[in-house]
Amino acid sequence: MEYLKFCFVFSCWVKFALCVFSTDTPQPPAAIPKEKLLVLTVATEETDGFLRFMKSANYFKYNVKVLGMGEPWKGGDVGRSIGGGQKVRLLKEAMEALADQEDLVVLTVDSYDLIFAGGPEEILRKFQQANHKVLFAADGLIWPDKKLADKYPSVRSGKRYLNSGGIIGYAPFINKVVTQWNLHDNDDDQLFYTKIYVDPLQRHTLNMTLDHKCQIFQNLNGAIDEVLLKFGTNLVRVRNTVYDSLPVVVHGNGNTKMYLNHLANYVPNTWNYEHGCSHCDDDILDLSQLKEYPNVLVGVFIEQPTPFLPEFFHRLLTLDYPKDKLKVFVHNNEVYHEKHIQKFWEENRNVFNTFKVVGPEENLSQGEARNMGMDICRTDVTCDFYFSMDSDVMLTNRQTLKLLVEQNRKIIGPLVTRHGKLWSNFWGGLSLDGYYARSEDYIDIVQRKRVGLWNIPFMAHVYLVKGSTLRNELKERNYFVLGKLDPDMALCRNSREMTSHREKDSPSPESFHMLRPPKGVFMYMTNRHDFGRLISTANYNTSHYNNDLWQIFENPTDWKEKYIHSNYSRIFTENVMEEPCPDVFWFPVFSQKACDEIVEEMEHYGSWSGGKNEDKRISGGYETVPTDDIHMKQIGYEKEWLHFIREFISPVTLKVFSGYFTKGYAVMNFVVKYTPERQAYLRPHHDSSTFTINIALNAKDTDFQGGGCRFHRYNCSVASQRKGWSLMHPGRLTHLHEGLPTTNGTRYIAVSFIDP
Incomplete structure (x- = not known):
């Protein structure tokens, strides 16, 4: 008995040794050379989609043969209903010359709505791993005959249904499939392949399967939520997050063509974070090389x-x-x-x-x-x-x-x-x-x-x-x-x-x-x-004389460009500001256009106050130092004017009155009109403000003579105000001032008593 046990153990060790050291251990099949992969696609016209397909194919150096180029398309409107049989007919004709090449792998794909995301070596390796003679793309949706759903073999995991947009297989077996075609060009290609696949005998004889987990083929229809872009160092890929796969062929079937366009903005290497856009200079038209411009x-x-x-x-x-x-x-x-x-x-x-x-x-x-x-x-x-x-x-x-x-x-x-x-x-x-x-x-x-x-x-x-x-x-x-x-x-x-x-x-x-x-x-x-x-055209009111003046909220950039002085920003960078009198600052703020349009708007309104003491527009109804003016509120411009003060006057205030933070608020905002005939000057007074701005709206010696502002305490005058420039000075206590006489023409100034 012991002898028998010994023989049994010894024989097991011998078998184990033979298994370990035997030179007859099955080796993995040799990799298929990429030269043995031929891509066949059908395209009757060189559309943008086709050119993109070829560009991705050339990027990976695929060997592509195009079938049907220049032929009339008779395969129906495949984007909306059944059709596409012309593709099978053309493939059948092409396979006649390839049928006896047993080591040739044929990849047949659509072209108008498809791109490559990987190279021939990868697709051949994945095809070998599938261990079948013919591999179809898989889909989560069945088309065109839902009645055939029950005839499909069940799958534990992955997509169950066939999609004819991608097929890979050995040439003899692909040929055996397409030689069965005897229908019309406008019959449905996918229905043809489906009927062959769901036949158990044909499926076994031709050794066919589907790419259930999108190792090679990614159909986007019904699967957009499954995919995302994966940015690598040298290549951008599409990743299927459900099956954790990196498909090689990405197909924008059904209504997903626009999403394919989005993916193709990055895949295969159209744009990445390291190098940016790789195709932006492709096909550039160099105008310098043309005899004349288009x-x-x-x-x-x-x-x-x-x-x-x-x-x-x-x-x-x-x-x-x-x-x-x-x-x-x-x-x-x-x-x-x-x-x-x-x-x-x-x-x-x-x-x-x-x-x-x-x-x-x-x-x-x-x-x-x-x-x-x-x-x-x-x-x-x-x-x-x-x-x-x-x-x-x-x-x-x-x-x-x-x-x-x-x-x-x-x-x-x-x-x-x-x-x-x-x-x-x-x-x-x-x-x-x-x-x-x-x-x-x-x-x-x-x-x-x-x-x-x-x-x-x-x-x-x-x-x-x-x-x-x-x-x-x-x-x-x-x-x-x-x-x-x-x-x-x-x-x-x-x-x-x-x-x-x-x-x-x-x-x-x-x-x-x-x-x-x-x-x-x-x-x-x-x-x-x-x-x-x-620019925004919403809320554009055309009832004013100069309607763009009101666009300070809707289109602030264009408003600033049109109405703010071109040298305004230099106040903060190059100190383009003058101090003609103590604590009286002079700086550019309005463009010529702003000055002209504000004056036009006031004259269009026309109801000048006449410089009377009785004034119902103000609290108490009495003005001790009246001017011939129109308030911004009267023309419906007060909200815009206060915003102008906050945006363009307040920053200057902070620069010149160090430590003072203005509220940017004013009750009195108005345009004054000085003429020898109505009101030529203004007697000495203090303003009801913490500080005042006084913006010249027209030009001395061109539009009027005389005018200016004299500050009594310092015996200092600013007699030649520049159009679009503003004076800024304290309003109470220190800066008693008067408006000097305008001797000829009409002088306009815009005034605000800020922080009253």
């Missing part, structure tokens, strides 16, 4: 009352682009702005190549007007670019047009934002109903923390379109009208989806052969430079 039609659209319109036209005039290469089309929908356009045209009628205005009398809708502008370029073969610009766009960068032309994209817009807000002229994403959704990178793009060239789903206000694009991809016209959508949304949707009129009417399956596949034109937004801003 011809541009500028379409200007004034669809609502818009503040700072003269400044808008001035920026158009000062664009750094040859004016003989610019034709201007203006649609003005506001009678109020006719005076501004007329003045600009009279002053610059010979500057541009042509200047055409369509006014409110034409009664055009926004969509009709924008279609008209675009049609002018579309029908003019000499029009190289169409530059559309709404009147609420302030382009502060004179190089904007050049920079956009140089980017050489079919449709591109410059980033413009509203001051101090995240409001911009683009959307980073769309909701399911086609309206605004904030993409995860929107804020970083708006704040220029991520700088580059961004494929986006929606833009408005300002953009450049190639003339050749208008005459080819966008040749059908009427792009600004689509149902109840506003014109900008209609243009963007039509550009993205490239639908014909029959497609918009939900075509029947019988008419698929008459349709072409969607081939969206990519729209780009660039934030590579600081281009300018959007």
